Amino acid sequence: EAQVTQNPRYLITVTGKKLTVTCSQNMNHEYMSWYRQDPGLGLRQIYYSMNVEVTDKGDVPEGYKVSRKEKRNFPLILESPSPNQTSLYFCASRGWEGQETQYFGPGTRLLVL
Amino acid sequence: AQSVTQLGSHVSVSEGALVLLRCNYSSSVPPYLFWYVQYPNQGLQLLLKYTTGATLVKGINGFEAEFKKSETSFHLTKPSAHMSDAAEYFCAVRTLSNTGNQFYFGTGTSLTVIP
Numbered sequence: 001e002a003q004v005t006q007n008p009r010y011l012i013t014v015t016g017k018k019l020t021v022t023c024s025q026n027m028n029h030e031y032m033s034w035y036r037q038d039p040g041l042g043l044r045q046i047y048y049s050m051n052v053e054v055t056d057k058g059d060v061p062e063g064y065k066v067s068r069k070e071k072r073n074f075p076l077i078l079e080s081p082s083p084n085q086t087s088l089y090f091c092a093s094r095g096w097e098g099q100e101t102q103y104f105g106p107g108t109r110l111l112v113l
Numbered sequence: 114a115q116s117v118t119q120l121g122s123h124v125s126v127s128e129g130a131l132v133l134l135r136c137n138y139s140s141s142v143p144p145y146l147f148w149y150v151q152y153p154n155q156g157l158q159l160l161l162k163y164t165t166g167a168t169l170v171k172g173i174n175g176f177e178a179e180f181k182k183s184e185t186s187f188h189l190t191k192p193s194a195h196m197s198d199a200a201e202y203f204c205a206v207r208t209l210s211n212t213g214n215q216f217y218f219g220t221g222t223s224l225t226v227i228p
Contacts, residue, residue, distance in 0.1 A: 004156075040220060044218070045216055050214055059217075100207065101162065104157040105156055
C-alpha cells in the first residue's frame with residue numbers, strides 16, 4: 001500500500017531534550033515536506049526537500065533541522081525543543097515536477113513541557 | 114511570501130444545501146491551486162487541484178472548484194451537502210515562480226452539516 005508513515009504519533013517531552021520525528025514514504029517520491037498545523041494558522045511549511053541531499057527552508061524553519069540521506073526518509077529534528085513548538089506535525093511527499101498531488105502522513109502530535 | 118485567504122473559519126449548512134467555501138490567493142502569477150479535506154484525527158486528503166487547462170475542476174465526493182484569474186479566487190462548491198462532508202477544508206497554492214516544493218495553505222474552514 002502506498003503510504004507516508006510517521007513515528008511517533010504522539011510525543012510528550014520537556015524543553016531542551018533533543019528529539020527526532022521520522023517520516024518514510026514507499027512511493028519513490030522525489031519531493032518531501034514537513035508542516036506544522038496550529039489552530040487558526042492552518043498548515044505552515046517548515047522544510048522541504050527536492051531530492052537526496054537537497055533541502056530548503058519553508059516559512060517557519062527556526063528551531064528545526066532536517067536531513068535527506070535516502071530518498072524514502074526525511075526526518076525532522078528538534079535539537080532543543082521549546083513549548084512554542086508544541087503542535088501537530090505532518091510529513092508529505094509528491095512524485096516529481098508536474099506531479100502535484102501531495103500525500104500526507106497521519107500526523108505527529110507533539111507536546112513540549 | 115504568498116498568502117491564501119479563506120473567508121469564514123466556520124461554515125454551517127443544512128443537509129442537502131449548497132456548500133460554498135471561499136479561497137483567494139495573492140500571487141500575481143497564476144499558481145497551482147488545491148483543496149484538501151481533513152477529517153478528525155487524520156491527515157490531509159486531496160479533494161481537487163488546478164494546474165492548467167479547464168478552469169472548472171471536479172474532484173472527489175462531488176466537489177468542484179473554479180479558478181478565476183481576474184478575481185484571484187478558487188472557491189469550492191458542492192450542490193448538496195451530506196453529513197459525511199463535515200470536516201476541515203484547506204485551500205493551498207504552489208507558485209510557479211518558486212523552485213521546488215514550496216506550498217502555502219489557508220487557515221482552514223470547518224464545515225458543519227446540520228441534519
